[in-house]
Amino acid sequence: MPTLQDVAKKAGVSTATVSKVLSNTPYFTEETRLKVMQAVEELGYMPNLAARALSSGKTRIIAVVFPYVYDAIFTDPLVLRILEGIEAECGKFGYNILLSTPRLTTRGVDARYRQLIMSGYIDGVIALDNVPFASVIEPVRKKGIPAVAIGYYEADYCVRSDDFSGTLQMMRYVTGLGHRQIGIIGIAENLHYSIQYRLRGLKAGAAEANLDYENFPRVDGDFSTTSGSDCAAKLLEQNPHLTALICLNDRMAMGAIQYARTIGRDVPNNLTVVGYDDIPMAAAFSPSITTIDQQAPELGRAAAHILFDVLDGRSPHSVELPTHLIIRQSSASPASG
């Protein structure tokens, strides 16, 4: 592998000059630039990033941190969409992605993750930080490198989806269809901050429609399709009069729809079932699922953009992204009977 030295020798200049030309400092003539670039070309020179990292303190690598909770990272389609947004932005700005999936316990993050953060390998961090009992951002700020949290943890820079408005929109829509007997398939609030906001949105929506939210039966699942079926079973056995189920994610909505089918309740004619997230499968499912689009790729893109701003010395603002109601086939007015 040719080094900076080789390029310098070939171009007849010093390594300092080569370095300056390559890093686009303004201090050189067009003539030397040409000489250097030609030598680079002929030698097929590529910078050694490790050396660059050691001497400059910059690696052009960012860590993307998806905490490993409940195996959710590797089965949740949303995660991949967020990653997609981050990757797109990284491509534009010339950063690489180091993927980290630390294990979270109530005693904090694992040692390997700590080591990574302290290693000098990364310039910044984008982290999904929504698990109430442990923050992955905290070790990062301790090390003093820039971090952007996707979630509700207090961090210098955050990107959030407006979960409150999302479920508020949904509740307005469902009550607007005429539903009054509504069941909730939720998720334990201590698992995920977003859930707390989604529940508040539901409550606010119920209040707007003069319904007592506390009377809505609610059973909690664990994000999975299977749990959606189980929750729907519990809910509908005890409350057969329900005309609508609001689920806090799409996969549980799919599970609920499947359960409904097994007991002969047609969706949407005999039961409305709605979801949240708008994962790709929500449109493809049968019936296609009415849901809230929380713009996952955009979430990732915004986080990356903020991080790069910070790394370039700017002071960006945190971002909250709006949600959108996507009306599909799984919802309808309650049957008149």
Place this chain on the structure above:
Amino acid sequence: MPTLQDVAKKAGVSTATVSKVLSNTPYFTEETRLKVMQAVEELGYMPNLAARALSSGKTRIIAVVFPYVYDAIFTDPLVLRILEGIEAECGKFGYNILLSTPRLTTRGVDARYRQLIMSGYIDGVIALDNVPFASVIEPVRKKGIPAVAIGYYEADYCVRSDDFSGTLQMMRYVTGLGHRQIGIIGIAENLHYSIQYRLRGLKAGAAEANLDYENFPRVDGDFSTTSGSDCAAKLLEQNPHLTALICLNDRMAMGAIQYARTIGRDVPNNLTVVGYDDIPMAAAFSPSITTIDQQAPELGRAAAHILFDVLDGRSPHSVELPTHLIIRQSSASPASG
């Protein structure tokens, strides 16, 4: 941040000794080990990986390469499962994952990817390498770092799923149910090497059942659920007598099932539809989908294991993983009428 120097001073030994203790070479007494470890502890020392990389030539980072074709990386659940397997193995062996999603064109891979490979940042590569018109492994072998390909490209080390046997099993099963009028929802063979093997498996299976594979109508989709619906429409309009559709992935099978529903053909009673891959949604779909499990996480795990063997100086063998038929609700014997 404390450095090796600081640790050495505190422990009253040389930096060389500290380095040896930390990297587990056998040359030191228990006494010095204790001194060193105590200093490490007290200082909260963590090695600077960039420095380590520069001087040793090893980074403990591997690149995981998912070529960006047809946006498939970020919508394909299988990708995430493979990544899951790789991540699990990396955790055990102390490697980090640098995620790379190069754009492939007929003119090869993009410049950013080339730069990454040449950068000295990575010890090895695991790559999905299945796109006939461009290999992402080739630049890696040119650089001379170890690489494991998941796919059919000729590489020193490969991990493959036995696609041929997968579809062979499936065809045996479907014909065993009594189906003779079978439609194929395929994928263009020049898009993906696996597809070529899957098609051969189908052909072999048809031959075993004394059926002429060439008579099976076939329409090609693009992996997506939507394309599955479209293909099913074309197939069933022109060949209403078909009793079974074999789809080369699960998402297209889901699309096909939905289309069947719109024209009043019940799956499985009035039409058998089977898939391939066993993505998580295949079990959750309604009806749940008969499919081939290609053990995606295991694929990733095996690839990582092979790579670490090579990096440790061993000479592992390439691996071919068996596939498993998963029988669920979307398949049945053809209606007698």
Place this chain on the structure above:
DNA sequence: CTGAAAGCGCTTACAG
């Protein structure tokens, strides 16, 4: 078993 010293390939004040 231990340490002095060179070296990995860059970047960055600093002087000119």
Place this chain on the structure above:
DNA sequence: CTGAAAGCGCTTACAG
């Protein structure tokens, strides 16, 4: 605008 030189924090023969 250009270059000599120090330095980033480790590892690795080598000598003892």
